[in-house]
Amino acid sequence: MYATLPGFREFPPERFRERNRIFRILRSTADLFGFEEFDGPILEPLDLYVDKSGAEVVDQLFWFEDRGGRKVALRPEMTPTLARIVGAAGASLRKPVRWFTLNEQYRFERPQKGRQRAFTQFNLDILGEPSLGADAEVIACFVAALERCGLTQEDFRVRVSDRRIWTRFLDLMGIPAEKHPDCLSAIDKMERLSPEKLSAWLTPVLGDGTTDFLGRVAELRSIRDEAQLLPFLESLASRQEDNEKSAELVASWKQFRSAVDALGLGACAVLDLGIVRGLAYYTGPVFEIFEASGKGRALAGGGRYDHLVEKVSGVSMEATGGALGDVTLLDLLDSKGLLSTTLAGTECFLAIGGEASRPRALQITQLLRQFGISTSYLFKEAGFGKQFKEANRSGAKVVISVGEREIETDEYPVKDLASGEQISVSFENLGEQVRSVLRGGE
RNA sequence: GUGGUAGUAGCUCAGUUGGUUAGAGCAUCGGUUUGUGGUACCGAGGGUCGCCGGUUCAAAUCCGGUCUAUCACCCCA
Structure with a gap:
């Protein structure tokens, strides 16, 4: 007969019931934190995603030409839609905007553990708020959601990093801005690639300086204590002006970190500059949440993207947010025995x-x-x-x-x-x- | 898109060097039980052995392809 399409799942009642219970927890957690739910079209103009992410994404989208000759795509994410809605409302929105979605999204990628072609994402975003307190709030909400699903802070790790620290580092290393994306990509790969492969990959970009560069990167990546950040950055610079900039950056990070701690995440949130995240548009703190063992794909991830709303909508607005996927979450809850098996009959x-x-x-x-x-x-x-x-x-x-x-x-x-x-x-x-x-x- | 591994009942699996009509547990349905459940016992249904082709007197078993799953790449919004 007919099989389900690759990467698409079926939910008979006993599984649907459990997923729904988890979804109710996610929604109520968002409520607790003052986020409001919204939704948008499941089908969008293809260009909305191409303009935001580049022509390469087309290969990873479900897209087709409709009968009116429009190129359209099933939404692979909510951020562009969010940016459009918020941009259109513009100045009339009371800020900060705290919105969330819980809906299905689609990516044409090869399915593997923790990744399907159709998946539900729990997206949290705060817009119009420059304070990094908002970034801490987003992370706190994801953590609360995981805890309310029955996990403890022992079960997962929030690896928090900051794009600005890497940008500052690259500047101090004298690397021109146009080479930053390649360098960030290399830093991101460091976790998985052997030093030889990494070096071979980066040498065409940086030339002779590659080995020295990678050594410095490894040093910065290994820092787990905030107090070591400033001394490290200072060791790369001699000019007073550079050190002042670095001190300002580290102070800003510490303020963010203090909010994270005050929100009660001290037990699970760790400074880990190995988190870079692929996308070029992040402008501040970034984070990913993993199972405590460190295995598997990320449960959630996100960060600050202050320039993206302007790129999509033309309206300048700060933004920070993240997303948590149902595939990895349900896998983890199942492995911990946290999915209920009770019967659903009538009373x-x-x-x-x-x-x-x-x-x-x-x-x-x-x-x-x-x-x-x-x-x-x-x-x-x-x-x-x-x-x-x-x-x-x-x-x-x-x-x-x-x-x-x-x-x-x-x-x-x-x-x-x-x-x-x-x-x-x-x-x-x-x-x-x-x-x-x-x-x-x- | 590239490569490794796997696929037998709804689920978890067994199936000998290729050899009669492919099995078990759980689940489902029926019965013991036409006024009171869980336990127990008895029984039944359910399979093109993922699919297509090849080798062979003979294929679940060997070979090729394909689909699907999974793992590692690519990517990860």
Whole structure:
């Protein structure tokens, strides 16, 4: 028959239920932090992404020409859409803007562990706010979301870095701005590539200075203590003016770091300049969250991108944000046993003693539903024993038997399946009594 | 897009040097049980052995291709 397309997942109820529970946690966490949810089109003009990310991205997009001859693409991310909406609203928006999305995005890439072609991302962004307190807030919200999913700060690491430190470093090393992207890319690869390969890759860009450069990079990358940042940068410069700039930068970083600590992330957030992130547009702090073992793909990542909104919309606005993907999150929660396996049946089940009793049973069903008690029953005729078995397997907590005997005496046995206790209740009192049995059974 | 590994029931897997009608556990359905569930026992359904082709008297088994999954590259917004 027909298989699902590569990288697209199916969610039968038991998996969908769990994913939804996690999504509710993400949404409520965003609420807690004062973020408001928005959404945008699933299909956008192809150029929206090409202009932002360059022509190479076309290979990684689901795109096609529509019947009106427009080149369109399934959204691979939300940032351009966000920038357009915010840019269009411009000055009328009360700042800072704190918005989030939780929706599906699409990238035409080869699927592998932690990466699908269709995935849901939890995006958090704060716009119109230059203070790095906003960057700390975004990270704190992701951390809170992970904790509310059942993880602890022992289970993951937030590796925080800062693009400005690398830019400053490259400037002090005397490397011209046009070579920065290649250098940043090399620094990013350092974690995975052997020194020989890395050197071979970078030598065409930097020439003879490559070995010395990589040595300095390794030194800076290994710094885990904020106090060592300034001495290191000062060791690269002699001019007073350079040192003043460096001191200013480090002071700004420390302010950011202090907000991160005050928000209670000290146990999981570590300075790690090995985090660079691929994109050229980051302008400040950047971060990635990994499982504590360090294995696997990032759970979340993001950073400050102060010039991107202007590039997409023409309106200048500071911005910082990040995204958390459902694929890696669900994998991790599953491996930690944090996905629930409870049954999803209705709270109450009606055992019906023959077709003559069915109309009354259906009335009772609707009565209970009006009381907010989820209720179901079998459509076909079956013995009480079978119906109890069915009730039990469906996960119901209470069974009400409805047969000719009960209808005649107006006494309906309400059985609590967990305790085995059974009480007798009249039609009139069913709603309240069943509700109290359900509540009392907690 | 490039390379390595794998694919047998819904799930987890067994299947001998190629040899009769491809098995088990779990799950599903039915029964023991036509007025009370979980346990237990009995039984049933479910397979083109991923797909296509080749070798052979004979292929789940060997070979080639392909699809899918997975891992490593590329990329990671």
